[in-house]
Amino acid sequence: xxxxxxxxxxxxxxxxxxxxxxxxxxxxxxxxxxxxxxxxxxxxxxxxxxxxxxxxxxxxxxxxxxxxxxxxxxxxxxxxxxxxxxxxxxxxxxxxxxxxxxxxxxxxxxxxxxxxxxxxxxxxxxxxxxxxxxxxxxxxxxxxxxxxxxxxxxxxxxxxxxxxxxxxxxxxxxxxxxxxxxxxxxxxxxxxxxxxxxxxx
Amino acid sequence: xxxxxxxxxxxxxxxxxxxxxxxxxxxxxxxxxxxxxxxxxxxxxxxxxxxxxxxxxxxxxxxxxxxxxxxxxxxxxxxxxxxxxxxxxxxxxxxxxxxxxxxxxxxxxxxxxxxxxxxxxxxxxxxxxxxxxxxxxxxxxxxxxxxxxxxxxxxxxxxxxxxxxxxxxxxxxxxxxxxxxxxxxxxxxxxxxxxxxxxxx
DNA sequence: ATACGACTTGACCAACCAGTCAACAACCTC
DNA sequence: GAGGTTGTTGACTGGTTGGTCAAGTCGTAT
Numbered sequence: 250x251x252x253x254x255x256x257x258x259x260x261x262x263x264x265x266x267x268x269x270x271x272x273x274x275x276x277x278x279x280x281x282x283x284x285x286x287x288x289x290x291x292x293x294x295x296x297x298x299x300x301x302x303x304x305x306x307x308x309x310x311x312x313x314x315x316x317x318x319x320x321x322x323x324x325x326x327x328x329x330x331x332x333x334x335x336x337x338x339x340x341x342x343x344x345x346x347x348x349x350x351x352x353x354x355x356x357x358x359x360x361x362x363x364x365x366x367x368x369x370x371x372x373x374x375x376x377x378x379x380x381x382x383x384x385x386x387x388x389x390x391x392x393x394x395x396x397x398x399x400x401x402x403x404x405x406x407x408x409x410x411x412x413x414x415x416x417x418x419x420x421x422x423x424x425x426x427x428x429x430x431x432x433x434x435x436x437x438x439x440x441x442x443x444x445x446x447x448x449x450x
Numbered sequence: 451x452x453x454x455x456x457x458x459x460x461x462x463x464x465x466x467x468x469x470x471x472x473x474x475x476x477x478x479x480x481x482x483x484x485x486x487x488x489x490x491x492x493x494x495x496x497x498x499x500x501x502x503x504x505x506x507x508x509x510x511x512x513x514x515x516x517x518x519x520x521x522x523x524x525x526x527x528x529x530x531x532x533x534x535x536x537x538x539x540x541x542x543x544x545x546x547x548x549x550x551x552x553x554x555x556x557x558x559x560x561x562x563x564x565x566x567x568x569x570x571x572x573x574x575x576x577x578x579x580x581x582x583x584x585x586x587x588x589x590x591x592x593x594x595x596x597x598x599x600x601x602x603x604x605x606x607x608x609x610x611x612x613x614x615x616x617x618x619x620x621x622x623x624x625x626x627x628x629x630x631x632x633x634x635x636x637x638x639x640x641x642x643x644x645x646x647x648x649x650x651x
Numbered sequence: 652a653t654a655c656g657a658c659t660t661g662a663c664c665a666a667c668c669a670g671t672c673a674a675c676a677a678c679c680t681c
Numbered sequence: 682g683a684g685g686t687t688g689t690t691g692a693c694t695g696g697t698t699g700g701t702c703a704a705g706t707c708g709t710a711t
Contacts (some may be wrong), residue, residue: 253658254657256658256659270568271568271569272475272566272568272569273475274473274475274476274565275569277697277698277699278698278700279698279699287659288660288661289660289661289699289700289701290658290660290662290701290702291658291659291660292700293699293700293701294657294658294659295658298699298700299699299700350568352567352568354568355564359564359622359626360565362622362625362626363556363561363564363565363622363625363626364473364475364561364564364565365473366553366556366625366626367471367472367473367551367553367555367625367628368472368473373626376626377626377627377628380623380627407638407639407642410632410635411616411635411639411642413623414616414619414620414632414635414639415612415616415619415643416619417619417622417623418614418616418618418619418620418622419615419619421560421563421564421618421619421622422581422614422615422618424564424567424568425560425563425564425567425574425577425581426578426581427567427568427574427578431611431615434608434611434612437608438608438612438615441608441643442612442616442642442643444645454678454688455687455689457689478667478668478669479668480667480669488689489689489690489691490670490671490690490691491671491672491688491690491692492688492689492690493670494669494670494671495687495689496688498670499669500669500670652711653710653711654709654711655708655709655710655711656708656709656710657706657707657708657709658705658706658707658708659705659706659707660703660704660705661702661703661704662701662702662703663700663701663702663703664699664700664701664702665698665699665700666697666698666699667696667697667698667699668695668697668698669694669695669696669697670694670695671692671693671694672692672693672694673690673691673692674689674690674691675689675690676687676688676689676690677686677687677688677689678685678686678687678688679684679685679686679687680683680684680686681682681683681684681685
């Protein structure tokens with residue numbers, strides 16, 4: 250039935266890389282097609298618009314990220330250590346990207362969401378959706394940490410939101426300053442925000 | 451000598467508003483000229499490129515913001531109250547913009563810096579410069595708070611950086627979620643991050 | 652083997668993009 | 682009021698933008 254084709258996957262990968270490294274607005278459909286080795290006609294066979302590709306890109310990235318988060322934030326892992334592992338993973342991703350592109354690229358979701366947030370409601374909502382998923386991991390780890398007496402347990406939801414806001418800020422700042430410093434401090438700052446003594450690494 | 455003209459100021463104001471509300475990439479020189487009521491030829495009489503206008507926009511905004519910060523972060527104001535006033539001002543700005551545009555717009559510097567950070571080094575560096583200025587206000591207030599015994603005084607520089615990262619995250623998140631919530635929580639979260647009991651408002 | 656739908660191709664479009672330019676108008680100084 | 686500088690105008694360019702389309706190609710289920 251289906252004629253086998255890697256075009257769709259190639260387009261998603263190319264778009265993800267180009268938008269992350271540059272920006273949504275400065276990445277043209279032609280750029281994406283060129284990197285993917287796909288003709289523009291095929292692009293519009295798979296995606297009805299550039300915005301729809303961006304959304305597919307987010308979905309694809311989330312599908313790949315979810316099992317990783319499930320592992321890191323597994324209830325088997327000591328609650329505070331989950332954040333340590335998460336911070337380390339984020340640092341590794343950023344270092345890898347930075348080595349590849351010569352720039353600190355920050356969070357692809359954050360950058361994209363901030364760029365088009367006021368203009369493309371579909372993309373904005375999709376980014377917000379993924380953020381909401383992340384928040385659940387933070388909340389769960391914070392509640393577990395509180396129940397083990399590792400941190401103060403009042404208003405876990407507020408702590409989780411604060412943490413997410415901070416993490417998002419770290420990525421944005423790293424990109425703007427073109428400096429991995431904020432990502433390197435992620436681990437320490439998370440523990441500080443949670444009010445934990447930094448010995449759970 | 452100089453023929454009086456408001457064109458330059460109009461262009462800066464128009465660019466500031468349009469880029470803040472939308473994005474750098476999606477704001478064309480024609481758009482800016484149209485809103486400013488200025489012909490494109492005049493644009494290029496005052497600015498050598500779109501990027502140079504963006505930089506002039508940042509400079510102009512900073513020149514207007516500096517005396518406000520000097521007042522809020524005056525040594526005359528109790529250290530922790532400075533953050534409270536700052537948070538309130540930020541909320542007022544955001545509410546005003548939101549009412550005007552129908553969207554939570556976040557921090558214009560942050561959004562712009564994140565968008566073009568990997569592509570335009572001049573703009574990126576200019577945004578980073580303004581961030582560095584802000585950091586000094588935070589550091590000073592934190593040191594003052596510590597010397598008054600209001601908060602723990604170990605590693606004020608780290609606390610200031612953490613705070614700035616958080617504040618930046620709050621703006622980005624507010625924009626992406628199209629929700630003033632993160633800005634409304636600014637006051638409380640800042641005090642929590644500083645480890646202060648929330649009674650200095 | 653044939654037929655059908657999934658995929659590909661390259662040419663095409665109108666709109667828009669940042670930036671240019673030569674001619675012109677208004678102001679200030681002298 | 683003459684002259685030089687500063688600001689203004691609108692038409693122009695060459696390239697790029699997101700998106701379209703008709704014609705073709707290929708795999709596969711029957």
